Amino acid sequence: MAIGEYVKSADWKSEKHVPVIDIPDTIKPGEAFNVEIMVGKEIPHPNTIEHHIKWFDLYAMYDDGQFLIHLGHVEFTPVTTQPKAVFSVKLEKSGSLIATSYCNIHGLWENSKRVEF
Numbered sequence: 001m002a003i004g005e006y007v008k009s010a011d012w013k014s015e016k017h018v019p020v021i022d023i024p025d026t027i028k029p030g031e032a033f034n035v036e037i038m039v040g041k042e043i044p045h046p047n048t049i050e051h052h053i054k055w056f057d058l059y060a061m062y063d064d065g066q067f068l069i070h071l072g073h074v075e076f077t078p079v080t081t082q083p084k085a086v087f088s089v090k091l092e093k094s095g096s097l098i099a100t101s102y103c104n105i106h107g108l109w110e111n112s113k114r115v116e117f
Helices: none
Strands: 020-022 033-038 053-062 069-075 084-089 095-103 107-115
Touching: 020 107, 033 053, 033 095, 053 084, 069 084
Parallel strands: none
Antiparallel strands: 020 033, 033 084, 053 069, 053 095, 095 107
16 A cells, blocks of 8 residues: 555546646746645635645655655645645756645645756
């Protein structure tokens, strides 16, 4: 059994769970840039005590890397916050950003975005 067997990457029914990753069009190696992660960009995710996005994690994987680099973690308080976060990131070389989000009812979700220099 592996955790990857339980990570989802396609939206479920009419709800949005997959984290959307927004980055600038132009990024330079070694210079900080903002990575915005959100769930529910097009269709809002419920944000109630009973059903909410609990947290995000952000990782980087360089093209020549062997291991994920954990860039950050953010937790949300249901009802009082929306599932959106901004991370300031510096990458030295091309690779992928990988975001995970956790819904307290529907589990773990992921998405990725290429970063090219």
